[in-house]
Amino acid sequence: MQYRVNPRNGDCISALGLGCMRFPGALGHPDPHRASQIVARAVERGINYLDTAYLYPGNEACVGMVLEELGLRDRVFIATKLPHGSVDGAVDLDSIFDEQLRRLRTDHIDYYLVHNVTSPAQWERLRGLGIEGWLARQREAGRIRQAGFSYHGSEGDFPVLLDAYDWDFCQIQYNYVGEKYQAGTAGLCAAAERGLAVFVMEPLLGGRLAARLPDRARRILDAAAEPGLQTPAAWGLSWVWDHPEVTMLLSGMASPEQVDENAAVAERALPGSLTPAQHEVIARVIAEFNRANRVGCTGCNYCMPCPRGINIPGCFSAYNASYAHGWFTGLSQYFTASAIRTSSPKLVSNCVRCGACVRKCPQHIDIPARLEDVGRRFHPGPVGWALKAWSRRQA
Ligand code: SF4
């Protein structure tokens, strides 16, 4: 395993971290047996950083149980996150944090993040509620070792947030199609210049730069036939690790085999290891990706559940697939996502524009509007009216 040093405290962190949000299992019910297999293999391959969050349903408890059963707590850094929208005072900070320690079956969190910050105003609100003093007390008591934030706001706001507190680290979304998205490359460099450890999430955009890469982009990578870069995932991860400013990237590996594949790439992908010719290949892939990609959904599930039962990420995945892999492929996926063959289908036209999902989306997608696009793509005009009427009768 390749390790990179946290410039703030000297921790040697595996360049590949395990994102636990995508543990296999039903939404809210991660499968503990499969999670245990993944964690065991990850640690065996040298991974020493596990990321979870209060808001990932059932996830903290699963991580805590698995680590205790495997006896691995002392061999990994645990990262988890504060749901700042649920905090209205110091009492909430204490009660949420105590619950997190209980779920994770530990007495301290190694890396504690304010979750999904999208603007400096959110941090200012927390400051007003006394979070700085609270963090200082937790650090002094050894209950929090490093404090940071995960970010989904604009490039311009990012440096403001970096300078708003004496952070130890930050976590940003970063991948080869997102150099100018959210914090982007400018934010990566700004954080590194300030001496922060920088952790990267969504290096493969929830699989859209891996198994779900558009066919034409995939063919470009296959034609390049670069040794050590046999898969789209290897290209995507290597591109992130090519940046010396990156301390660690998180991958949501869903099987021990995926852990093996990514760990093998991590051993080779040192900073500055991609050649100019390989960067040129990636530039061509970006052009193809942008042609096929219609909705920037990463499949994070933050917007779920929808009160009308719509499988929002599933519908967007089908929509993107219809451009990346052909209309019939997308339609087949849409049939599955919308349960169209069942007695209670959940068509995108069921959306009543309540807006509940929009507030939660870290990618700032206008979900109701884009669901209309999905509807136009898969059940246009009279077909849509007939399906909607039928769906209402079944509801
Ligand atoms: S706006 Fe539409 S898709 Fe979003 S939660 Fe409401 S009904 Fe569901």
Ligand code: SF4
């Ligand atoms: S629509 Fe937004 S919140 Fe929902 S899964 Fe996609 S990226 Fe996540």
